[in-house]
Amino acid sequence: MKRVLITGATSGIGKALVDIYTKKNFEVVAAGRDPIKLANLKQDYPKIKTLSFDITQLQQALDAASEVNNIDQLILNAGNCEYMESVNPFDSALFERVIRTNLLSVGYCLEAFLPKLARFGQIGIVSSSVTYLAFTQSQAYGASKAGLNYLARSLSVDLASQEIGVSLIQPGFVETPLTDKNTFDMPSKVTAEYAAKTIFNGIQAKKHSIKFPRFFISILRLLSTLPFALWRKIATSLVNK
Ligand SMILES: NC(=O)c1ccc[n+]([C@@H]2O[C@H](COP(=O)([O-])OP(=O)(O)OC[C@H]3O[C@@H](n4cnc5c(N)ncnc54)[C@H](OP(=O)(O)O)[C@@H]3O)[C@@H](O)[C@H]2O)c1
Numbered sequence: 001m002k003r004v005l006i007t008g009a010t011s012g013i014g015k016a017l018v019d020i021y022t023k024k025n026f027e028v029v030a031a032g033r034d035p036i037k038l039a040n041l042k043q044d045y046p047k048i049k050t051l052s053f054d055i056t057q058l059q060q061a062l063d064a065a066s067e068v069n070n071i072d073q074l075i076l077n078a079g080n081c082e083y084m085e086s087v088n089p090f091d092s093a094l095f096e097r098v099i100r101t102n103l104l105s106v107g108y109c110l111e112a113f114l115p116k117l118a119r120f121g122q123i124g125i126v127s128s129s130v131t132y133l134a135f136t137q138s139q140a141y142g143a144s145k146a147g148l149n150y151l152a153r154s155l156s157v158d159l160a161s162q163e164i165g166v167s168l169i170q171p172g173f174v175e176t177p178l179t180d181k182n183t184f185d186m187p188s189k190v191t192a193e194y195a196a197k198t199i200f201n202g203i204q205a206k207k208h209s210i211k212f213p214r215f216f217i218s219i220l221r222l223l224s225t226l227p228f229a230l231w232r233k234i235a236t237s238l239v240n241k
Helices: 012-023 035-044 058-065 092-116 139-162 192-204 214-223 228-239
Strands: 003-007 027-032 049-052 071-076 117-126 165-171 209-212
Touching (some): 071 092, 071 192, 092 117, 092 139, 117 139, 117 192, 139 165, 165 192, 209 214
Parallel strands (some): 027 049
């Protein structure tokens, strides 16, 4: 039986991944920071193993890793989104918080769990489609996810000799508690179940890149080819609406 470890398994995309991986007969190690949410998850999926740790704390990640071995698939999904209310004055505390939760934490989890990954294993790193374009108030979230894009690509190069693959995952808008907080329009929003199924299939196929939904990503890609001066005008006009 293959084993998967999923961070951020207590909510949204991570929880939907637990559901699909369980149905596909994987041994699921579900990681989260809230013991009550993990206990509730275990009630719904009695066969899973749960791991409770805060991804922003290296020692907690290392301690958690001592409880698992032989992981075939490692999905680093946990993260948070905080938008910047203003950039002048610049809220460096928020910036640090988001970079720590979304980017540094992945480094901690890699230090902890990479030695546990089996040969021919696959890592999934959940970034975002936000990195295609510069959006208002997204300085911290976008920078954290752009960092993940580079990390995933560069990791993939160096892990090739160990037969370990890396899938860079860039979702568009997904209906989860994270996006429930948003007050703006979210075009082409998909369900967490759709996201999990797409990620699952992509990881089994060892895809380097998993992006969805397709039409939304195509539009972002097209817009990203515009000269920045033109995109800046469009983005600024959206801010002033
Ligand atoms: N939803 C979208 O539209 C969307 C789009 C692109 C990318 N993403 C990315 O997809 C990933 C999952 O997002 P989601 O929408 O499913 O969000 P979510 O429903 O808020 O779930 C986030 C998960 O991460 C966990 N987490 C957050 N901080 C943590 C920490 N310090 N230590 C341990 N666990 C922590 C949360 O635990 P708690 O339940 O304890 O808070 C929760 O399980 C994130 O990386 C997000 O940036 C989401």
